[in-house]
Amino acid sequence: MPITKAVIPAAGLGTRFLPATKAMPKEMLPVVDTPAIQYVVEEAVRAGLSDLLMVTGRNKNALENHFDRATELEAMLEAKGDQRRLEAVLRSTNLATLHYVRQRDPLGLGHAVLRAQMHVGHEPFAVLLGDDLIDERDVLLERMIAVHDMKNATVIALMEVEPQAAHLYGIATVETTDLDDVVKITGLVEKPASGTAPSNLAVIGRYVLQPEIFPILEATKPGSGGEIQLTDGLNALATGDIAGGVYGVIFSGRRYDTGDRLDYLKAIVQVATSREDLGPDFLAWLRQFMATH
Ligand code: G1P
Numbered sequence: 563m564p565i566t567k568a569v570i571p572a573a574g575l576g577t578r579f580l581p582a583t584k585a586m587p588k589e590m591l592p593v594v595d596t597p598a599i600q601y602v603v604e605e606a607v608r609a610g611l612s613d614l615l616m617v618t619g620r621n622k623n624a625l626e627n628h629f630d631r632a633t634e635l636e637a638m639l640e641a642k643g644d645q646r647r648l649e650a651v652l653r654s655t656n657l658a659t660l661h662y663v664r665q666r667d668p669l670g671l672g673h674a675v676l677r678a679q680m681h682v683g684h685e686p687f688a689v690l691l692g693d694d695l696i697d698e699r700d701v702l703l704e705r706m707i708a709v710h711d712m713k714n715a716t717v718i719a720l721m722e723v724e725p726q727a728a729h730l731y732g733i734a735t736v737e738t739t740d741l742d743d744v745v746k747i748t749g750l751v752e753k754p755a756s757g758t759a760p761s762n763l764a765v766i767g768r769y770v771l772q773p774e775i776f777p778i779l780e781a782t783k784p785g786s787g788g789e790i791q792l793t794d795g796l797n798a799l800a801t802g803d804i805a806g807g808v809y810g811v812i813f814s815g816r817r818y819d820t821g822d823r824l825d826y827l828k829a830i831v832q833v834a835t836s837r838e839d840l841g842p843d844f845l846a847w848l849r850q851f852m853a854t855h
Contacts, residue, residue: 565707565770567687568611570602571674573619573665578822587622589692591826594834597628598820600654601695607658609703611688615661615681617674629660670789675771676779684773686710689792691767693821695829697836700815703768709744710770715806716799718747719768721813728759732793734810735760747800747808752786752793763810765793766817774805 576588583591589599606614618625632651639648661681665674675689688703696702706717720734732752736745751760769792778795785791800808818829835841835848 563685564610565686565688565710566611567613567615567682567685568606569615569617569675569678569682569687569689570599570606570692571617571665571671571689572599572622572625572692573617573668573674575619575668579826585621587618587624589622590624590628591820593695593818593820593826593830594837594840595650598695599625599692600628600657601698602690602692603629603654603657603660605696605698605703606688606690608698609688609707611703612658613661614658615663615678617665617677618662619665619668626660626662629654629657631655670784670787670791672779672782672790672792672795675792675795676776676790679776682773682776686770686772689767689769689771693819694767695818695820695833696768696813697816697818700813702811702813702815703770705743706768706770706811709741709809709811713806713809716772716775716796716808717770718796718808718810719766719813720745720763720810721766721817722762723764725759725762726756728762728764729753729756731764731766732791732796733759733761734763734765736763736810739809743812745810745812747796747810749801750793750797750808752791763812766813769796772799772805775799778804 572589574588576583579588579591590597603614616625635651636648639651663677665677702719706719710717723731732750733754734747735749736747739746775795778798782790782795785794796808818832819825820829835845
């Protein structure tokens with residue numbers, strides 16, 4: 563059965579970006595001229611996923627509005643003959659079929675994914691976290707779906723990180739397979755205390771999950787940070803070798819983190835400098851700016 567569904571958790575309060583996120587969802591923070599969430603939706607659509615479920619919460623109405631029609635704005639741009647901006651406005655409207663469910667209680671990523679159970683039913687599905695942006699020139703989700711189809715198992719995305727950063731991620735213990743970029747996961751730990759990480763392979767925010775994750779998440783007790791962690795559910799799938807176990811695709815392309823302020827600034831610079839319309843001018847200015855600082 564081809565995978566068509568994606569779940570995008572977007573219920574976080576965005577406290578790291580206050581006051582910007584006092585009245586606006588953090589997912590709407592722009593990376594250049596496009597909200598962070600739109601990059602993620604576009605990535606899912608590129609990978610062939612057409613049925614998207616966003617897990618939201620209070621104060622997240624702007625997300626629904628962004629992917630809905632904006633008829634007044636469209637009429638105004640049409641009357642002006644501003645085709646370019648009209649296309650930009652319509653793009654997010656026509657991307658995919660979006661569904662929404664509210665998380666209600668902020669009990670963690672595992673709990674947010676569990677809210678998708680009714681919508682997903684008994685079929686494999688993807689999960690994309692909005693804080694991680696994957697450069698559209700690098701392929702990740704398509705590869706994960708291919709590995710899922712090959713192994714009929716859960717697949718997660720891994721990236722090598724510096725040991726000092728391991729405490730910010732889920733960290734995997736792995737065995738090699740006959741494929742260079744694919745490993746078998748033997749264990750996972752969410753945000754290990756500094757100096758205790760079992761490897762330098764960090765989980766990044768893309769998952770292709772078997773539906774067997776749902777009953778496991780239902781039984782998962784709060785873990786790191788007192789929250790129900792997706793990583794703990796995945797560890798149970800991996801160690802119990804349930805529904806094919808868990809494989810990891812090792813990603814070595816470009817990933818932009820928008821999860822905290824410094825990384826968000828870096829993401830904007832990285833995306834802006836690679837844009838055809840703004841990149842050359844921005845880079846020239848940036849070089850000059852660096853030379854005087
Ligand atoms: C989440 C996951 C973590 C993963 C990370 C990737 O953590 O719980 O396992 O490594 O995303 O970005 P968060 O960054 O939401 O705290």
